[in-house]
Amino acid sequence: MGRRLPQIFFLLSLLALGLLLAALWQASTPGWKDYQHAFFQLEAQGEPNAVTKAAVLATPPEIHQIMLPGLQRVDRCTTCHLGVDDPTMKNAPEPFRYHQGLGPHVASKFGCTICHGGQGLATTVKDAHGDVQFWETPLLAREYIRASCGRCHKEGDVPGVPELTEGRQLFEANGCHGCHKLNGVGGSIGPDLSEEGASHRSPEWLLHHFLAPSQVSPGSVMPNYHFTPQQARSLTYYMLSLTNQDMGTYYSSLRLIPSAAFGRELFVEKNCIACHSIGGVGAKAGPDLLGVTKRHSLEWLDEQLVNPDQVYPGSSMPQYDLETNQRKALVAFMEAATTLDAQAILEHREHLLTPEDAAIEAGKRDFARFGCAGCHGTELQGGLPNPNAQGGQVPSLLHLADDYTKEEVLAVVRDGRTPPLDNAKGQAPPLYMPAWKQVLSDEDIHQLVEFLWSRQKKAKDSW
């Protein structure tokens, strides 16, 4: 025995090395690499040029993932489903096929599991499709995927998913709240349904349960409501859509969907209420917006938001650089807006709306548009070095009201001026206030001054 020890030790070391190699081999040949390789070959087929073909084939394999930080989700489905966002992959075989009909719900921003279920974190077929123990939401069967629309679209009719509407109505009409709690409201005889969509119940279980509760769940006190199969299906849809997570808000915050909620945010952000009113509530400088979508076509409204001056010559509405879906969102909001919205917006303003607000808003636009901020700063703080000017820098505009009247400031903007010199014999300072009378109308300048006055710091605040 003693003599053979070194040999046995050597053999065991070889075995350990072999096991390590096996582990390395196992780790470096995951199934998703095969899928990526197949995808690159598919892509390379379409490349006419041999060089690009080789480049495509040589793409290093890597894990793709869609991060949804607001929902604490990471979807790695696109590691294999590489063609989801690529329309040229319309006729490709699965798992590479392009996902048609997503509309604004682009996969790269919305992820996959949010609608389809499954385990987004996983990178093997079985695990990813959630067909494993300890993963509660396996891939939804094709016919139930549309139920997921209700996770964000929690109210109203969801286009293409009448089941959701019917399910919600049935839930209300049959008084399900009496026994089941939903988002904090309801009885506690039956289980809380607020998170039912994320629970381990399969659609088949739910469906059978609605048709014959006591069959699926022995001893259940839930009565049989004798739903028709269609009704049971609708209720199943509704159950699958139930979640506590505020997904709609998260996706709205991505600002991808031109929803009315996003439009409302923009309406507040751009301070539209400073000029416009809704149903008489708000400022009167611009037209009232109640029913504006009925008075004008969608195209007209869209164009007006791009370039107010061209659609409505002489319009004093400033140009806002709005993207397409932002304009759509604003229109969606205007379509739905009521006086209640206007009141709510007014209540949440920092200060009360005054007749000057329209002027201030326009002045603010002009201040940014004509580059005043370039010298005076975005916060009117001044401070840009200006050698030999009094104080050695461009003055702050935050304390104008202490030294000047509005008329004096109007005159300075209109006619311009050279700053008073620090050293009378020195060179003229490089920066000076240009005259704006050729560029801006008296009304524009008046608005600018109103804007400046709205930002004045009181003497006591300056400390």
Place this chain on the structure above:
Amino acid sequence: MKLLNEIWRSIVRRDPLSTDKGKSELVFLNVWLHIHPAKVKKEHMKFRHTYYLGFITFFLFLILVTTGIALMCYYRPYPSQAYQDMKDLQFVVFLGPFLRGMHRWAAHGMVICVFLHMCRVFYTASYKKPRQFNWVVGVVLLLLTLGLSFTGYLLPWDQLAYWAITVGTNIGSYAPMVGGQLRELLLGGHSVGEGALIRFYVLHVAVLPAAMILLTIVHFWRVRKDGGLSRPIWTLKRKPAEQLVTIGAPAAVEPLRTVPASSSKTYGLMEVVTGEPIFETISPEEEDDAVFAYPFAFFREGLALMVTVTTVMAVSLLFRAPLEEMANPARTPNPAKAPWYFLGLQELVSHSALLGGVVAPTVMVLALLAIPYIDRNLSRRPGDRKWAIWLFTGFAIVNLVLIIIGTFFRGPGWAFVPPWVHVVPGAE
């Protein structure tokens, strides 16, 4: 070439291993190896006596430290991240499942091997004078191992972890007066939450390993000072029991002999002491049995190391470490079970909270600690200590049976359900 040779000689300063001097120098010129004696007696290495369980436990600990450090690079001890990090280890991190598997299986293995090692030490009566206190150190090491396993159990933050720790800490809270407060101190709150996770993490990666390493050093040092690894000397020396007092502390027969200084030996600066040593020494007649630690002992240890490593690697390749759903405080699994090594206690708690939560664990730990001081029998011969062996075997079997019942025979509501009966879950 000459330079290379010089560099090599500067690193390895011993004589060639073909010489006896080289073999000795390999041991005592090397800081890591010199816990070994240069020469060991053959019966120290007898596999059928120690089964190398202490070594295996130590090697498992080394595996745990290595894989644990690697895992720390991927782990954030915060509820929402911890579980995702587990999933990332499983699906994205290179070698992640293998690393996690090795850590998990080695941890279970260590709990088992520590227990088996303790049994071996008991059955060979290796805790007797002068080794009484080293047994106590060993019991503390056993508790530290359980503590490390228990704190590590929570870190994946899945249902298994969450409820095992909830149940486990509940068992502890039955202790009168201080139980509830201890639980709160450990959890950093009234229930398992983010406070508990960070506390368990700190205990798992810093406090307990540090204590473990320090006490392991003490444990090893004392083994060496007490005369080396346990060996079955009662079979070698056919002498009356009272002369075989301990593992080899010299019977008070002959005084220490003095040997005249020899010119063929080098002497370091040492104090010359008189009187009996407290530890075991090699008697002249045993000198013939001794062999050099290299290669005999080292290759055997190496063999134990390789067997341990390959076993853990093979198991990790074949079996993935479990990971259940993310921890959900609102959904209690039925039944919620503590980690398996506490299931004996949980089984007792199901009958009497006071018994399982307070009396049994306290008595067990105190009894284990006191064994070397209660057992006044000087003989190590199995035939002379039937009572001790029966008692200890009874204790081990009761523990084992309770753990087996708790693990395999308890279903929903802690009802008795044999493992071959399938309970349909989710019937509400």
